[in-house]
């Protein structure tokens with residue numbers, strides 16, 4: 163059984179990175195976890211074959227953009243192409259929004275964007291654990307429906323428990 167079928171659901175984020183020439187890329191990730199409240203740190207796991215991984219090695223900065231249910235189609239497109247071959251911003255028509263402290267843009271359709279600087283990157287099995295220090299954040303909305311991932315092309319939605 164895949165670990166994604168054992169630990170779920172996981173929020174989907176869109177990770178934006180940039181290469182040395184300034185070309186930006188978007189990759190969905192659900193191997194994502196908050197690490198520290200203050201200062202804020204966030205961890206993602208990125209497979210070394212991803213174009214995102216090459217970008218992170220070249221420019222150690224990324225934005226974490228929380229995906230909502232409304233963004234499912236764009237998530238699917240970004241997750242089924244590589245930034246090596248296509249420009250995912252023009253494919254999806256997602257809107258770039260400039261970051262304040264780092265080179266990769268944020269995504270305007272996302273309710274939350276975290277600007278992160280890579281502080282740790284190490285291989286564990288088939289993914290690199292990448293820890294980012296959050297150096298700036300953009301909160302556009304605090305009420306939204308996060309898109310949750312199960313495994314493969316299966317998704318879930320969140321429901322609050324009334325107590």
Ligand SMILES: Cc1cc2nc3c(=O)[nH]c(=O)nc-3n(C[C@H](O)[C@H](O)[C@H](O)COP(=O)(O)O)c2cc1C
Pocket residue numbers: 174187188189190191192193194207208209211212213214215237238240241242243244245246289311
């Ligand atoms: C919902 C979803 C979650 C994903 N989570 C991850 C992840 O956490 N880490 C990872 O390396 N790839 C993950 N992937 C796969 C990459 O997003 C996919 O291989 C993508 O095309 C890589 O793009 P890139 O080559 O432009 O970086 C996920 C895909 C989807 C659709």
